[in-house]
Amino acid sequence: MGKNLTSRAEDYSKWYNELVVKSDLAENSGVRGCMVIKPYGYAIWEKMQAQLDKMFKETGHENAYFPLFIPKSYLSKEASHVEGFAKECAVVTHYRLKNAEDGSGIVVDEDAKLEEELIVRPTSETIIWDTYRKWIQSYRDLPLKINQWANVVRWEMRTRLFLRTAEFLWQEGHTAHATREEAIEEAELMMHVYAEFVENYMGVPVIKGTKTASERFAGAEETYCIEALMQDGKALQAGTSHFLGQNFAKAFDVKFATKEGGQEYVWATSWGVSTRLMGALVMTHSDDNGLVLPPKLAPIQVVIVPIYKGMDQLDAISEKVEPLVMQLRAKGISVKYDNRDTHKPGFKFNEYELKGVPVRLAIGQRDLENGTYEVARRDTLEKESVSAAEIVGKVEALLEDIQRNVYQKAIDYRAEHITRVDSYEEFKKVIEEKGGFVSAHWDGTPETEDKIKEETKATIRCIPLHEEQEEGTCMVTGKPSLQRVLFAKAY
């Protein structure tokens, strides 16, 4: 199997599309804009889910499940929310099909028209806050910290596997609090939880910050985000956490009796990450040979390929390998011993390289005689010979080192792609020629933000947290600015 993968330099976008399909992560379905997540891709998503779910529970959240459908009237209750989602939602209008009277096939049964249309959830604030009204009466019922794993639909016109699909999988946290401060604390906490996951498990460094008013979630008072940088110099929003103020509580009339005996509207947050993270994972680490997966999320961490002629040699190899497989599994390492006799070693090497398996062991006749394995690491493609006695320790060390290395490589790449500029000319040049994040002063107005976006396609990715205050002047208008913000072209 040749990989026949377009190189990143040649066409980054094409490279990505081909890689996702060829490495068996996902493919387009017969339904416009909807993807099929294939077993290998889903196995990575399951690992992400398991870790995130653990982190949510450790921070006091519980899972629940709310309806797929949202009555049209619910969506309309929060003004900016409906503004944000009405333009791209799938609408259920009927609940039955029937045989056409003219025999032309199956048609919608007009007698089964819904009184009120249902929207397939694009996000669940409205249906959840309609429910919270019943659950929250008193300060004793707060905080309420719930997460949901679900599918959502946003009818995008231009779609790309994982990055932008009509249907995608995600989790959405929805919390309710007695005070503004506590809700803000929660929204910030979840941004940090996301950052910890994305950095420590996905090996993708992120910048934490807040969105400008025009980039905020529809219905939020503040949107916290984590922004990552892809190898083509474009940014990708990896997760968002919203402080919703009392907007949804007011829209759905959710009040609570305070300790002091008053009645107050509840404070809210929501936060989510989606299968989009799969796109970030692929685009951050992979190379022209295929996927490079961080060991913590690799469905197969170690593959063992026997190199043999004839069944006797294979048997002798298997006798060595099988106890090793057991030893590695006992350490919690996921191992595949690929002894298929339908495919040659070279084919297998290619396949596991394409699929980003972090560590590959090969063992042939000479290794058998010498008591060695050939060990190859996917991230650097380096190979070495390691004695069987040391192999378990070597594999453990390698997995840790690869996890560290892919992260460090991404950090280094990003460090080289954050440019500070002080003039709009310079800004345009960097955005056009080099890409990456550009740190610049901005006057804080949506007008300037729009102008920059229109002229350069770059948007403000975030107002970084903990960025030092620095007096300056907006690169476009020359008006005063107290802090640099981060611009980039983005996915």
Place this chain on the structure above:
Amino acid sequence: MGKNLTSRAEDYSKWYNELVVKSDLAENSGVRGCMVIKPYGYAIWEKMQAQLDKMFKETGHENAYFPLFIPKSYLSKEASHVEGFAKECAVVTHYRLKNAEDGSGIVVDEDAKLEEELIVRPTSETIIWDTYRKWIQSYRDLPLKINQWANVVRWEMRTRLFLRTAEFLWQEGHTAHATREEAIEEAELMMHVYAEFVENYMGVPVIKGTKTASERFAGAEETYCIEALMQDGKALQAGTSHFLGQNFAKAFDVKFATKEGGQEYVWATSWGVSTRLMGALVMTHSDDNGLVLPPKLAPIQVVIVPIYKGMDQLDAISEKVEPLVMQLRAKGISVKYDNRDTHKPGFKFNEYELKGVPVRLAIGQRDLENGTYEVARRDTLEKESVSAAEIVGKVEALLEDIQRNVYQKAIDYRAEHITRVDSYEEFKKVIEEKGGFVSAHWDGTPETEDKIKEETKATIRCIPLHEEQEEGTCMVTGKPSLQRVLFAKAY
């Protein structure tokens, strides 16, 4: 908190509805027929999922994810399939809302009408077999054994929490095989896997069998099922596994190159269990005091309630309890120490009884002095005093014993509610007065089956596997019959 629960004897159906809501498992949402699964209910479902998922993986299945939407034309490709599902499906016809021109609010944008309507999946055979066509070329690609965890929608007119809802959560396995025999073996295997789960984890005994032609899944050649019996004498289908023959392969043109160089249609199975199992769990074990949960699926296995006056006593108790909590958790037991000072012990006792927590420990001043705990088991409501030194072992033993006991109780109930009858008169009397399963001879025709159903509301739940052959005559028509089948009224 009084429980105010209707008793089973008074009104079984009302008891169930009240119990599901009051024990915080689920509730109806603002969307007709769609439920909200609350955190406590979802925690049980998560435990079910985790165990089933493990069993699926151990039997060689992988997870994947397919689109929520099914183009109308796909549904129509398999004749009996569309017949079965067209009458109850949610249809997406538009992909945008807009502001009404007369200012009356948000309306469907008629300019955004889909060329082809999309059905919200009622089950995924069609979209999956459309995908399998691309994945299967050769016998080397077989078997293909995939499972999906997903939400599905069937527009039911009369709904009940968990038992029958418009949207529900489930898993659906879809496998492809090179031979008829292998597919049948798979369908049977999954029936056994389901039975093992339902009996050993849910503590619900089931009868394995096959469905009659008229009760089969729309598109199946054989439907294997597991049937459980509820405390009101009605049966509940707990899981089904279908041998689909080559029906979907033919409808979606999925052929493979055989080892011998020919081309053949692929053989298929599908199998699923859903959140309906939650209903079976509740209805099998629970009593007039609330839920009774089998320890293996209880989100909280042990609750510890302190009985104290003043903070000094609470501190002294907590000093004892906290190490115990650690010890129990180290054994993998989920423990809640409820030291809330907002609620009295009696309230807490009631609450955990209602929620079916298997073991309750209480500790007060006198226990502290005597070095004891009061131990109560939820299934029998028995209480005893146990010394602190023996408490860990006691709790472990109790959890095992409760798991065994609730299962045995359900087996005993069922044994008392399987009646063999030889005349239709007797049949009608048993169905009417006693309920339960009725084992009787039937002539094998759908006409007789329909007549019985119409006259008694009883259906053939299954043709039991491994039932001994026994020559007899149909209780209705007197025609010859070789095997008894199981009738019951059913959910």
